[in-house]
Amino acid sequence: MASELIYRGHDAAHTPTSGGAGYTPKPEKRLLWFSRPLRYLIREQRLAFLLVGMALATLFFALAPSSSPSSYSSAAAAELALRSAMELARFGEHHRHRAAFEAATSRGFVGGKVPLGIKRKGLRIVVTGGAGFVGSHLVDRLIARGDSVIVVDNFFTGRKENVMHHFGNPNFELIRHDVVEPLLLEVDQIYHLACPASPVHYKFNPVKTIKTNVVGTLNMLGLAKRVGARFLLTSTSEVYGDPLQHPQVETYWGNVNPIGWVATWNLQVDPFHKECLMEWNGYLSCTWQALLNKLPTIDNMK
Numbered sequence: 001m002a003s004e005l006i007y008r009g010h011d012a013a014h015t016p017t018s019g020g021a022g023y024t025p026k027p028e029k030r031l032l033w034f035s036r037p038l039r040y041l042i043r044e045q046r047l048a049f050l051l052v053g054m055a056l057a058t059l060f061f062a063l064a065p066s067s068s069p070s071s072y073s074s075a076a077a078a079e080l081a082l083r084s085a086m087e088l089a090r091f092g093e094h095h096r097h098r099a100a101f102e103a104a105t106s107r108g109f110v111g112g113k114v115p116l117g118i119k120r121k122g123l124r125i126v127v128t129g130g131a132g133f134v135g136s137h138l139v140d141r142l143i144a145r146g147d148s149v150i151v152v153d154n155f156f157t158g159r160k161e162n163v164m165h166h167f168g169n170p171n172f173e174l175i176r177h178d179v180v181e182p183l184l185l186e187v188d189q190i191y192h193l194a195c196p197a198s199p200v201h202y203k204f205n206p207v208k209t210i211k212t213n214v215v216g217t218l219n220m221l222g223l224a225k226r227v228g229a230r231f232l233l234t235s236t237s238e239v240y241g242d243p244l245q246h247p248q249v250e251t252y253w254g255n256v257n258p259i260g261w262v263a264t265w266n267l268q269v270d271p272f273h274k275e276c277l278m279e280w281n282g283y284l285s286c287t288w289q290a291l292l293n294k295l296p297t298i299d300n301m302k
């Protein structure tokens with residue numbers, strides 16, 4: 001409490017009954033504003049804390065890793081190695097290829113500290129069929145480049161395990177949904193991969209397969225149109241028939257036998273897709289070709 005506030009010396013001088021004749025007011029202390037906080041610091045050991053804090057901060061900034069991409073990637077690689085090891089322990093052999101893929105993509109990860117303003121803005125992307133084989137690797141790639149990904153899958157052939165390593169990542173969402181039903185999402189890009197892929201699956205319920213390809217694709221194209229998103233439709237490498245060139249480049253016309261189940265499907269449904277895409281100004285990519293060529297068409301979607 002400041003002595004100026006409790007000083008009653010003047011009153012006491014005029015009041016003889018106020019407790020003792022010899023009372024003299026304390027002399028006014030100069031430099032009180034300086035000595036008091038100093039004494040407080042020393043008495044409460046605040047100074048020591050202050051000095052320790054400053055020393056720790058200095059130490060931290062002196063020893064903290066620099067923001068160069070190489071040191072970032074080594075830290076990221078260590079973290080990934082740890083995570084991969086945990087995944088392997090949890091899911092065994094099946095996830096070995098996934099861990100290797102993650103480590104490989106993350107080594108070239110662009111997410112090191114980049115000067116403010118230069119970093120590319122992440123896109124919001126929906127990947128239908130993202131829990132499948134091709135889809136899940138695409139999701140890895142998109143997340144690694146810094147985009148936010150929503151996977152839409154009805155798990156007809158896809159598995160949660162394929163995308164489980166992204167659970168807990170704020171840039172990742174998983175929705176169980178059949179693309180035959182409309183869906184409204186706010187996204188910048190749509191990668192439409194939801195489709196029964198192999199003969200055993202697409203012949204399981206042919207009418208449903210047609211609905212998935214026609215109605216499902218129309219739903220996704222409708223979504224693209226509504227929200228102004230870019231659209232990529234994955235076809236199948238089967239459209240090349242029995243190709244004579246591996247991997248097939250985009251200009252390759254294939255080696256198709258027009259007789260049989262698959263041929264009929266490819267020759268009829270893919271022209272439908274192409275017509276739709278021409279109207280909506282989208283992309284058509286044949287999945288195996290895209291995968292083997294390191295997803296060139298997908299990278300063009302940046």
Ligand SMILES: O=C(O)[C@H]1O[C@H](OP(=O)(O)OP(=O)(O)OC[C@H]2O[C@@H](n3ccc(=O)[nH]c3=O)[C@H](O)[C@@H]2O)[C@H](O)[C@@H](O)[C@@H]1O
Nearest residue numbers: 129131132133134153154155156157158193194195197236
């Ligand atoms: O090359 C091909 O022919 C196929 O390649 C990929 O398919 P892929 O990854 O090989 O096959 P899956 O692992 O079975 O992935 C398909 C995904 O679509 C999902 N799906 C299937 C059917 C459906 O109605 N809805 C749906 O979400 C499945 O659950 C699965 O996650 C593409 O995703 C297919 O569009 C393409 O037809």
